[in-house]
Amino acid sequence: ETGVTQSPTHLIKTRGQQVTLRCSSQSGHNTVSWYQQALGQGPQFIFQYYREEENGRGNFPPRFSGLQFPNYSSELNVNALELDDSALYLCASSLQGLGGNTIYFGEGSWLTVV
Amino acid sequence: AQRVTQPEKLLSVFKGAPVELKCNYSYSGSPELFWYVQYSRQRLQLLLRHISRESIKGFTADLNKGETSFHLKKPFAQEEDSAMYYCALSGTGTALIFGKGTTLSVSS
Numbered sequence: 313e314t315g316v317t318q319s320p321t322h323l324i325k326t327r328g329q330q331v332t333l334r335c336s337s338q339s340g341h342n343t344v345s346w347y348q349q350a351l352g353q354g355p356q357f358i359f360q361y362y363r364e365e366e367n368g369r370g371n372f373p374p375r376f377s378g379l380q381f382p383n384y385s386s387e388l389n390v391n392a393l394e395l396d397d398s399a400l401y402l403c404a405s406s407l408q409g410l411g412g413n414t415i416y417f418g419e420g421s422w423l424t425v426v
Numbered sequence: 427a428q429r430v431t432q433p434e435k436l437l438s439v440f441k442g443a444p445v446e447l448k449c450n451y452s453y454s455g456s457p458e459l460f461w462y463v464q465y466s467r468q469r470l471q472l473l474l475r476h477i478s479r480e481s482i483k484g485f486t487a488d489l490n491k492g493e494t495s496f497h498l499k500k501p502f503a504q505e506e507d508s509a510m511y512y513c514a515l516s517g518t519g520t521a522l523i524f525g526k527g528t529t530l531s532v533s534s
Binding site (some may be wrong): 316345347352353354355356357360368370402404414415416417418419420 | 430432469470471472475512514521522523524525526527
């Protein structure tokens with residue numbers, strides 16, 4: 313059973329640029345969610361995808377967007393980067409539809425906006 | 427408003443001492459409560475969930491709906507328990523609302 317993998321692990325972008333972060337979900341999982349973790353804070357829910365459709369969104373502006381592919385892997389896109397977007401971005405996968413969903417996290421992608 | 431509060435940023439105890447990491451929540455409805463742990467240089471992982479009523483690595487947590495609390499307890503702390511602990515709740519689907527976390531430091 314493979315775990316959740318994310319890429320890249322670290323990256324630096326300039327304010328105003330765009331970034332794409334990638335996630336491969338755990339084998340057999342159909343739901344992917346993304347979280348932003350700023351320094352000293354707990355993870356904050358960005359959005360969730362279930363079977364390629366967004367089915368939940370946190371308090372993040374539209375410049376945060378995502379995709380889920382037929383193999384359940386996912387991308388997080390952030391446009392018009394701002395300095396406050398600097399954070400650890402966590403991807404998590406789960407198998408929705410069964411009781412007691414356990415969410416498995418990846419190691420995250422560290423984004424620094426300068 | 428949905429919220430998870432962990433009042434302690436840092437909890438330092440000696441090996442063998444009891445540990446209690448506090449967690450209070452605000453949610454209209456019946457949430458599911460979790461404790462996640464992050465050891466140094468490792469990914470965030472589930473420690474326990476209230477519906478399982480398990481004891482994992484000697485830790486237990488009881489959901490108190492009257493006090494809206496889900497405190498994490500261990501009678502005798504070990505050095506390997508040193509980590510960051512996050513309390514979280516899930517109301518709809520699998521989206522989690524996390525607290526800010528408590529760093530547990532266990533020294534000998």
